[in-house]
Amino acid sequence: MTKNLYSPLRIYKIFHLLLTFYLLIKRRESFLFIKNIKANKITSYINYLGPSFIKMAQVLATRSDxxxxxxxxxxxxxxxxxxxxSQNELEKVYEDKGFINxxxxxxxxxxxGQVHEAFLKDGSKVAIKxxxxNIDKIVKTDxxxxxxxxxxxxPLFSHYTKNSIEAxxxxxxxxxIKETSMRIELSNLKKFSKIYCDSNIIFPKYYEDISNDNMLVMSFEEGFRFDDRKNIKKFKIDIKKAINDLVxxxxEQMLIKGYFHADPHPGNVFINKNSQIILLDFGMVKSVSNETRLNIISLLRAANEQNYEEYITACKNLGISAYETPTTMLAEFVEQIFDIFSNDSLSKTTMQNLAFEVMANTAKFPFKLxxxxxxxxxxxxxxxxxGTSYLENFNGIKDILPILVKNIPRAVGAKETLVDTIFDELQELPQNLHYIKTSFHKISSGQIETNISKSQLEYFKKAIxxxxxxxxxxxxxxxxxFFILLVDKDLKFIATAFFIAGVLRLIYKR
Structure with missing residues (x-):
């Protein structure tokens, strides 16, 4: 199969697909004689190109900007x-570790990968991913x-759009590349299970001793897909509670602990008969830096409180908008964002259309994520x-705000109880006193430093x-x-014109 990855037809299809993505971002329909792939044909293009492009499409499917x-x-x-x-391919990667049936x-x-069921010698039912x-070679080639x-x-794109695409x-x-390694997925599952061991969400147990880079062996968790309406109705699942638990x-994952399962599609989110959520497939797990996490919290809090200045500041700190973007230009965009937070009566369709409209406005100013x-x-x-597949007026953004507001102290690192907080503050008191003393010394000696963001640096560099x-x-x-006068004094008129132009250029700088 790897021989066919460089076939002329496949290379052309990749070229055409990527060109279509780039032209759509530029709001153009063609380049020279090559037109965009039509929307109703893009799915067949991606499926033809295989695993790498299916994964890429799933990431791009959220980019309404x-x-x-x-x-x-x-x-x-x-x-x-x-x-x-095929049976032949399966035999090349499967290793019998004494499984039964x-x-x-x-x-x-x-x-x-693909998942098989089997039993261990002790009778435990397991899922083997x-x-x-050859998937690693295919992905690296793509x-x-x-x-x-x-x-x-x-070269077709502006500085900020280019940065976003490259990101x-x-x-x-x-x-x-990480997803193609079962050892990395095992490591993700181990870390996830440790961080969220006290949650009410179920994760598979892992069998590290009989797993390797080709196979991940886990406990078989009985349940049905989150979108399986038939079983949800049959077992009288409280779907509103299940959605609340998931949100x-x-x-907790994204804004408090900063470590989250990044692929929660219905095939990876199951529910058991006891209405408990089961999370599967830990190939795509992401970390959120503390700085990004706190800026996102500021963004959501500002939207909830309708605080324009804090929202714009958070946008710039996150790098969503460039430092030099005029505040007036952002006002209309922010106003529409606030509408999403304040309007309880939006239907599912209206909310989605509004989101598209808001993201379309980002083309008016330098924008990146x-x-x-x-x-x-x-x-x-x-x-x-x-959520919207079950609850008509479910607003994912608005519904997380009460939860977030309640948990902001935990999100920014505060302790659960007053005793814990006082104990921590007493422990840090000597260090804090040292910081205060050092700060006063720097102020008196004129050594105070200012930190600026990368986008601010880029803006200042460009301006300079x-x-x-x-x-x-x-x-x-x-x-x-002066050179003209030295060469020929009869060219005073031309020399004067150059001199005046130079002086005006110095005086009337942009």
Missing amino acids: FFPPNYLNELKKIHDNLPPM FNQTPIASASI IRRY IKIISFLNKIFK VISEFASTI LFYV PTEAIYILRASAIIEGL DEKVAELIFGLILILTS
Whole structure:
């Protein structure tokens, strides 16, 4: 199969798909004689190109700042389901670890691997996730092709759009390579189980001794998919409570602990007969830096309180909007965001259309998303989709605010009880007194430093470069006027014109 990855037809289809993505971002319909792939055909293109592009499409399906609604709707239809491996391929990656009754027909088959059920010698039922044959080589080859074509397309885009696209591709490449290793998924599951051991969410137990880079062996968790309405009705599941539990858990993951399961589609979120949520597949687990987490909290709190200044500041701190973006230009965008938070009567369709409209407005100013935010948005969009599929007026953004407000002390690192807080403060008192003493010393000696963000640095560098260029150009014009006089004094008129132009350039800088 790897031989066919570089076939001319496949390379052209990759080129055409990526060109379509880039042109859609630029709001253009064609480049030279090549037209965009039509929205209703893009799914077949992606399925033809295979696992890497299915994963990429799932990430891009949340980027309403990149694509128009008709393309987003098609991208959202792409599911990570592929035919099972052949018997010959399965035998090359499967290792018999003494399993009893290994079922060779998979119960689930996706782009990276497939899941089989089996029993251990002690009678325990297990789920074995087996990596597809040669999937690591296929993914690495696709990333090489994507990276090469990206270099060709880069000059078509502005600085900030280019940064955002590169962030998507870079993060996608890093993520999918990790997903092809069952050892990395095992490590994710171990860490996840430790951090959230006290939650009411069920995770599979792992069998580290009989797992390897091709196979991950886990306990078999009985349940049914979150979107299985038939069983939800049959077992009288309280779906409103289940959705609340899921939202609460994702607030805990993304905004409090900063470590979250980034792929909560219905095939990875199950419910058992006792109405407990089961989370599966830990190939895509992401960390959120403390700084990003706190800025997101500020963003949500500002939206909830309708605080324009705090919201804009948080946007700039997150890198969503460039430092030099005029505040007046952001006002209309922020106003529409606040509407989402304040309007309880929005229907599902209206809310989605409003979200598209808000994101379309981002084209008016330099806009980019940090890599962490891409997966937060994706997970949030999936969770909201699960909620709106059952509750007509479910508003994923608005419904998390009461939970977030209640948990802000924990999110910013506060302790559970007053005694814990006092104890911690007493422990840190000597260090804090040292900081105060050092700060006063720096103030008295004029050594206070100021920290500025990367976007501020880029803005200042750009502004300085422009001013220096103008200064140099003005001086060149003045020096040219003197040079003309030295060469030929009869050219006083031309020399005077150059001199005046140079002086005006120096005086009337932009």
